[in-house]
Amino acid sequence: MAIKFKDIRRFLARNIRLSICFLDGQYHNYLLVSDISASEYDELYVYGIGMTDVEFSKDIYSEPEEPNGEVSISMSNLTIQPALEIVLSDKPRNIERNICDNLTFKDLKPYLQVIGEFNIVNKLDWSDESYKCRENIPEKYDNMYVYGIGMERISDHKKRMVLVLSDNPRQN
Template sequence: MAIQFKEMRPYLARNVRISLCLEETYEYFNYLLKSDIPNKYGELYVYGVGTADVEFSRDVFVEYDETKELNHSFTLYPAIEIFLSKHPRDIQRSKGEYLLFKDLKPYLQIGMNFLIENTKDHSSTYFLSRNDISDDYDDLYVYGISMDIDYNILYSKISYSDHFVNSITNNDLIIVLSNHPRGDIKNETKIIFIK
C-alpha cells in the first residue's frame, strides 16, 4: 500500500517551509507554508521525506546587511523536502485507516538527524539515522511531522555568502508519535496494496 500526498499533508506542520520534488522530472516547488501548497499534488505518491536547504525568495522578516549583500533575489532556507511520484513504491504497509510510524519509516531519508517525540509523556529521543530508530515506535500513530530550526541563525543579520559558509544543514526532522490516532484526521485516501 502506498502513501499519497493528500494522506500525509494533514500531518505536516503549518509553520515550516516545504519543498516538493517531482521524482520523474526533478522539478522543485517550494512553499513557505503548508497552506500555500495547491491540491494538484494530492494524488501523487510519496517517494521520500527528508530535509534540505532550498532556494526561497528573500524573506521579508530577515534583516540583510546591504553593505555585504550581493545582488541576489533568493536565499537558502531549511525545508522539509518531499519527493513525489506518479507511481507508488513497492512498500508493504499495515492495513488501517491511520498512518502508523512503521508505514512512514521506509520513506524517511536514511542519513539524517531525527527527533522522535511521544505525545503521551512528551519524551523525545534523538537518532543519527533512520536505521538507528528502534522498532518500538513502529505501532505508534503519526501525530505530526516538522523540523527543528535554529531561528537565531535564520532571523539574524546574514549575508548571502554566509549562507554558503555557514549552511543551515542537518536540521532534525521531527516525527511526533502518539498511542492514539488524531481525532481530526481520518484517512479518506483509497488504500492501494502493491503485490
Template structure:
C-alpha cells in the first residue's frame, strides 16, 4: 500500500521544493492503493526462486514494504493473522504459495483514524492470501470437482466489462447452447431497437473462461460453429 514506508533502496529522497506549495485540506493523505515499484535492474536482495511451480511467500517477503499492517490469510480455511510490520510476520508462512494480494479496511485502526470523513490508506491493511498449493493447481482442483474442466461461456450485453448496465443472459458449458443463446439475444435486441427509435442496437458478447489460466477472453460467434 502507498504509505511510503519502503526502505531507501527503493525510494530516493525527493529534491527540496522551492517556494510556497499550496494544497487542499485533504491532500496530505494519499488515497488507498497498492503501489508497485518497478525497475529494469534487480535489487540487491539475496533471494532465489524456491520453486518453478509458483511464488512462495519467502520469495515475496523481501519485496514487501516494511509496514504497516498486514493480514496473512490461509486460503484453505480462510483463517488469518495480522502483523504490524513485515519483520513480525511468522516464518511458518515461508513455504506457502502466494495466491493473491489485495487490500481491505483495517478494523484495528486507531479511533481518530476511523473517524476520518474521507477514505485513506491509513484505514487499510495489505492482505496476502497464501495456499499450500500453487494457484493454478488449487483453482483446477476446486473447479474440476464441481464443474469439470469446461469449457465455460458467459453471454451478456456489453456496456462494459462487469458494468452496472450489463444484462447477464447465461452461463453455458456447451458450444451449441452458447451459440443459440447468443443468436436469440442478438435477435431480441435488434427487435428492441426497431421498436424504440431512440435505442441503438445492443452489443452482445461471449466470454470464455480459461480454467488453466484463470482468465477470460472474448469469443467470436464463428468460433462456436
C-alpha cells in the first residue's frame, strides 16, 4: 500500500513553505499547508519528500503567477526561500508499507531524499539526533510513528528536515 498525499498532509508542519512537484516538472509553491485546498492532491501518490529552494513573491498577499509555457522571472519582486518539496505522481511507487493505517518511520524512509540534513526528534522527551544521509539513520526508529514533518533553517545556506517520531500513533 503506497503513501498518498492525504496520508502525510496531517503530519506536515503548518508554518513551512511547500513546493508540490510533479514528475513532468510542473510545480506549485505554497506559503503554508493551509493554502492547499482541502482535497486538491489527496488522491495522488507521494513519489518523494525533500528540501529545495524555490521562488516566492516578496508580497505575500499577492498570488504568484502560475508558470504556463515560458517563464520569465524578475528577481525584483521574487525571493528564493527554502521549502519542503513533495513530489507527487498519479501512479504509486512499488514500495512495501506497513499494513496499519498509522505511518511509521520505516514506511516514510524510502521516500525521503537520499542526501541532506535530517534531525530526528523523539516526541517523548524532545531529544534529537542529526544525520547527513538517509541511509545513516538507524533502524531503531523504524517502528516509531511519524508525528510531524517539517524543516528548519540552520544558516543562510543550510537547512535540515525535521522528523518528529513517537512511540504512539498520532490521534488527530
